Structure formats: structure tokens, C-alpha cells
Amino acid sequence: MPLIVPCLDVAAGMRLAEAFMLRGRVMLPGGKVLVDEDVDILRRKYPDAILKIGDPILDSLVEFEDDSRDREVATTARSRITTAVADVHQRLATQSSHGGIDYNKARSVVSDVMEFLAQNPVSSALLDRNMDSGSPLAEHAGTTFYLAMVLGSAVRDYVARERQRQTSASRLSGSIAMDLLPLGLGAMFLDIGMMPLSHIFADGYKLTEEDRKLIRNHPLVGADLLPEYLPTGVKMIVRTHHENYDGSGYPNAMAGPTLHVFTRIARICDAFAAATATRAYRGRKSPARAIWEMSVGPFQKFYDPVLMKVFSSLIQPFPIGAKIKLADDSAAVVVRYNRKDPFKPMMVLAFAEDGTRLPKEALRPMQPEELTPDAPTRIAMYAGEDLEYLHEQPMPLPIAPEEPKGKSPPLTIDSVLEAAYP
Incomplete structure (x- = not known):
């Protein structure tokens, strides 16, 4: 399963798991290994775009949900x-x-x-x-x-x-x-x-x-x-x-x-x-x-x-493979959806605070209850967007006028x- 990262986070040497598409056009083919020129163009012209980057090592260590x-x-x-x-x-x-x-x-x-x-x-x-x-x-x-x-x-x-x-089943027949x-x-x-x-x-x-x-x-x-x-x-x-x-x-x-x-x-x-x-x-x-x-x-x-x-x-809101930055600057990868609370997906802690991938023995599954508003492991950023608003106190439910x-x-x-x- 490829990692899903914004163009601002790509670096030379990364390999595209899938083609970079824009409005139905192939901008970069799948399988391409990015060079410095590619990275420069992506960051300047498409800072908000999302790329799928191959990470065979992480893929071999983690079981991702197939969506x-x-x-x-x-x-x-x-x-x-x-x-x-x-x-x-x-x-x-x-x-x-x-x-x-x-x-x-x-x-x-x-x-x-x-x-x-x-x-x-x-x-x-x-x-x-x-x-x-x-x-x-x-x-x-x-x-x-x-x-x-x-x-x-x-x-x-x-x-x-x-x-x-x-x-009763008998009354339901023909409904x-x-x-x-x-x-x-x-x-x-x-x-x-x-x-x-x-x-x-x-x-x-x-x-x-x-x-x-x-x-x-x-x-x-x-x-x-x-x-x-x-x-x-x-x-x-x-x-x-x-x-x-x-x-x-x-x-x-x-x-x-x-x-x-x-x-x-x-x-x-x-x-x-x-x-x-x-x-x-x-x-x-x-x-x-x-x-x-x-x-x-x-x-x-x-x-x-x-x-x-x-x-x-x-x-x-967060696709399988999404690399999400946590409040303590480490990063986790989404491996399964949470259909009870979409803002608390099942993730694996996979990257240290300096951005390096953690070794196999340090990879750690994260439970939804760890993503509380005051936890250092709470979701903080994805695709360049500050996600702190997710931890704000919910507003009262609306009451419809009679x-x-x-x-x-x-x-x-x-x-x-x-x-x-x-």
C-alpha cells in the first residue's frame, strides 16, 4: 500500500506508486523515481496536490486495509x-x-x-x-x-x-x-x-x-x-x-x-x-x-x-496509507478506517520526530483512544492542513424549528x- 503524502513532503529518490494525475491528465507516470527537478516543480506548481509514494519496506511490515x-x-x-x-x-x-x-x-x-x-x-x-x-x-x-x-x-x-x-415477520411480508x-x-x-x-x-x-x-x-x-x-x-x-x-x-x-x-x-x-x-x-x-x-x-x-x-x-477523510503528523512531531500511517469515528482512524506509528522511518521493532499500532484532544499523539496535520480544529469542543446539536x-x-x-x- 503506497504512502499518501503532499507534494511539499516529497524528496528526490522517492518512487511514485501511481501516476500523478491532474484533471484527467498524466503529469508524472507511475513507477517514476523523482529527481530534484521533479521535486522542485511539484513543490512550486502543485503544493496542495497529493502523491502516492511506494514504500515497499513499510508495506512488508504492516497489514493495510484494501480499499x-x-x-x-x-x-x-x-x-x-x-x-x-x-x-x-x-x-x-x-x-x-x-x-x-x-x-x-x-x-x-x-x-x-x-x-x-x-x-x-x-x-x-x-x-x-x-x-x-x-x-x-x-x-x-x-x-x-x-x-x-x-x-x-x-x-x-x-x-x-x-x-x-x-x-412480526408475517406482517412484514409484502411490505x-x-x-x-x-x-x-x-x-x-x-x-x-x-x-x-x-x-x-x-x-x-x-x-x-x-x-x-x-x-x-x-x-x-x-x-x-x-x-x-x-x-x-x-x-x-x-x-x-x-x-x-x-x-x-x-x-x-x-x-x-x-x-x-x-x-x-x-x-x-x-x-x-x-x-x-x-x-x-x-x-x-x-x-x-x-x-x-x-x-x-x-x-x-x-x-x-x-x-x-x-x-x-x-x-x-484520511485515506489508507495517509501519513499523518502527530502533535509530538512524530508521524503515523493510516492502516484501517474507523467507521464509528472517521477522525480517529486505526494507525501505525511509523516515523520519528525527525521524519526518519522507525525500525521494525519500534513500529507501534495506535488505538483510537490515544487520539484524545490533550494527548501528545493526537492528530495534528495532514497534507499541509492544521487539524487542531478536530479537537475543539463540539457545538450543541441543532434543534429544528417546529x-x-x-x-x-x-x-x-x-x-x-x-x-x-x-
């Missing part, structure tokens, strides 16, 4: 939806009417991908950041769809278990399971109303007041674009996907109890996908930062806390990222 299957499933599902959405967007851009769009074809694609995910369930939602569809909206739709299907499946399975626990097709189609078309706003994704673009008005209205525009014959609930999801749990969302300021569970799922997945997107959103957040802000930090009031708890158990507030506050945003997150 390759989950990544393969995620990439397949996202790319298929991304392609379908890009096709719809292209047709919308070249036609005066959306009547020529074959939404039945889109529905068929969603059904096929849902069947693929049902046959290949994932234990963790792992995202490959090297996708490049040429369309940020299509790429975002692929990620949001995949996350919504993973979260929706987890919720559906929980509901099924609860029904089985509370109801209807939660149909995720409306959720899948809704997630696929969440931002179809953003099509007229494709210009705002240009790097460095400053939003105008007209842009802000169109952003506020894009859920309504998108819902109106979709045909009536789509399954019940699809248009509702598109129309309400920017409503917040605390009633502060737009366009209608609906509150938690009034929102369908599919809307609440879509809201979480849409926000996380936007916050962590590798392109189009300058100033993007790391998965760790986004999960923390959404689950225990300043933005948790916007999301259903129960669904957010499930979501944070599915998303793993009734909708009725009027959404003014939408004050200055960038594409702020338009979609939190």
Missing part, C-alpha cells in the same frame, strides 16, 4: 452519471427547448447505476479526485448522486431493520421497501437550473447581483425544467435541495420537520460534494474540514443531525463555493 474495490465502485458510478448529465447539459445548451431531452434515457442510466451499486455495495464512500468531465456541473452531479445513493442505501437499510425489529429511484434522479438533476450560470465557474469570476438572483432561483428553475412523467418526488427534491434544517435555506425557508428525508439527504451530499470539489471551487475544503464543519462545527445547524451522523460514518420561518434571509455570497456551501 481499492470501494474506490473502483465509486469511480464507475460517478463517471456514468457524469457522462449522462453532461449529455443533457449539452443538449440543453444547443436547443431552445428542453423537449428534445430523453429523460427516460436518463432514468434508465440511473436505474442501471443503482443496480450496479446494489450488486457492489461499499463500506466507505471513497472518492477519486482525478475525474475530469470537462463540465464542473456534470462532475458535481456525478459525485452528489453517488454520495446520495450510499447515504440513501444506509438509511433504507436502517429503516428496514427497524421495521423488522418492531413488526414496500424505500424506493431510492426518485432520490437518484433528483440528485442527478439537482443543478439543472444552474445551466444558464455556467459562466460563474470560470476561475476567479466575481458574482454579480444578477448571478445571485439566478442562484437563489435555480432550484425552482430546475424543477420547472423537468417533465411531469418522472417519478413522484424528483421535482420536489430539486425544488427543495437548498432548504436548511434550521429553516434558513432558499428559496422557501422550509424547516427540518417539513422537509422530506430525500431532500435532507440531497442537501448533505450536495454541500459536501461542492465543498470538496477539486476544480471550479477556489478555496475548496478538505474532506476532514467539510465533515467536521457539517457534523460538529459551525455549519451543523444546516443539516439533519441524525443523517449527518450516518454520513460521517460513511465518509473517510414551523418553517416563511421567508429566506438575503443571499449574500461572493464566490461559487459560497453559493453551494454550506
Whole structure:
């Protein structure tokens, strides 16, 4: 299993375990041994990029969890939806009417991908950041769809278990399971109303007041674009996907109890996908930062806390092989995910304070309970990001208003990222 390190930490003599990809292009091939010139370019031009470095010695000493299957499933599902959405967007851009769009074809694609995910369930939602569809909206739709299907499946399975626990087997026979097709189609078309706003994704673009008005209205525009014959609930999801749990969302300021569970799922997945997107959103957040802000930090009031708890158990912010700096300046390597607490992965202490690899006899498995806020072995930094915020006192869980507030506050945003997150 390769070590996963930021470009700022690479050195001459290291070997790339996998190709360094950027927006679908191979920048450096897998297997290449880095020379001084490579290191200089990587540090100057791509300081935030992450590389996979081969470490056969550590690999022979430590048993790493294999997450390759989950990544393969995620990439397949996202790319298929991304392609379908890009096709719809292209047709919308070249036609005066959306009547020529074959939404039945889109529905068929969603059904096929849902069947693929049902046959290949994932234990963790792992995202490959090297996708490049040429369309940020299509790429975002692929990620949001995949996350919504993973979260929706987890919720559906929980509901099924609860029904089985509370109801006799005889009464359960013939019961209807939660149909995720409306959720899948809704997630696929969440931002179809953003099509007229494709210009705002240009790097460095400053939003105008007209842009802000169109952003506020894009859920309504998108819902109106979709045909009536789509399954019940699809248009509702598109129309309400920017409503917040605390009633502060737009366009209608609906509150938690009034929102369908599919809307609440879509809201979480849409926000996380936007916050962590590798392109189009300058100033993007790391998965760790986004999960923390959404689950225990300043933005948790916007999301259903129960669904957010499930979501944070599915998303793993630190990949297998991640080299994480600890508070005492030593470093540990992630070897297994912790699905109860993603911020406390199973790790092996493998590097001394001076950065040298520890000898075999000094390697030490670390338990999650060692990563307490006041421990010298607490997680401190990964990929150049200071992670001390993970140890701050969690904010109180949000309480949803019993009734909708009725009027959404003014939408004050200055960038594409702020338009979609939190």
C-alpha cells in the first residue's frame, strides 16, 4: 500500500506508486523515481496536490486495509452519471427547448447505476479526485448522486431493520421497501437550473447581483425544467435541495420537520460534494474540514443531525496509507478506517520526530483512544492542513424549528463555493 503524502513532503529518490494525475491528465507516470527537478516543480506548481509514494519496506511490515474495490465502485458510478448529465447539459445548451431531452434515457442510466451499486455495495464512500468531465456541473452531479445513493442505501437499510425489529415477520411480508429511484434522479438533476450560470465557474469570476438572483432561483428553475412523467418526488427534491434544517435555506425557508428525508439527504451530499470539489471551487475544503464543519462545527445547524451522523460514518477523510503528523512531531500511517469515528482512524506509528522511518521493532499500532484532544499523539496535520480544529469542543446539536420561518434571509455570497456551501 503506497504512502499518501503532499507534494511539499516529497524528496528526490522517492518512487511514485501511481501516476500523478491532474484533471484527467498524466503529469508524472507511475513507477517514476523523482529527481530534484521533479521535486522542485511539484513543490512550486502543485503544493496542495497529493502523491502516492511506494514504500515497499513499510508495506512488508504492516497489514493495510484494501480499499481499492470501494474506490473502483465509486469511480464507475460517478463517471456514468457524469457522462449522462453532461449529455443533457449539452443538449440543453444547443436547443431552445428542453423537449428534445430523453429523460427516460436518463432514468434508465440511473436505474442501471443503482443496480450496479446494489450488486457492489461499499463500506466507505471513497472518492477519486482525478475525474475530469470537462463540465464542473456534470462532475458535481456525478459525485452528489453517488454520495446520495450510499447515504440513501444506509438509511433504507436502517429503516428496514427497524421495521423488522418492531413488526412480526408475517406482517412484514409484502411490505414496500424505500424506493431510492426518485432520490437518484433528483440528485442527478439537482443543478439543472444552474445551466444558464455556467459562466460563474470560470476561475476567479466575481458574482454579480444578477448571478445571485439566478442562484437563489435555480432550484425552482430546475424543477420547472423537468417533465411531469418522472417519478413522484424528483421535482420536489430539486425544488427543495437548498432548504436548511434550521429553516434558513432558499428559496422557501422550509424547516427540518417539513422537509422530506430525500431532500435532507440531497442537501448533505450536495454541500459536501461542492465543498470538496477539486476544480471550479477556489478555496475548496478538505474532506476532514467539510465533515467536521457539517457534523460538529459551525455549519451543523444546516443539516439533519441524525443523517449527518450516518454520513460521517460513511465518509473517510484520511485515506489508507495517509501519513499523518502527530502533535509530538512524530508521524503515523493510516492502516484501517474507523467507521464509528472517521477522525480517529486505526494507525501505525511509523516515523520519528525527525521524519526518519522507525525500525521494525519500534513500529507501534495506535488505538483510537490515544487520539484524545490533550494527548501528545493526537492528530495534528495532514497534507499541509492544521487539524487542531478536530479537537475543539463540539457545538450543541441543532434543534429544528417546529414551523418553517416563511421567508429566506438575503443571499449574500461572493464566490461559487459560497453559493453551494454550506
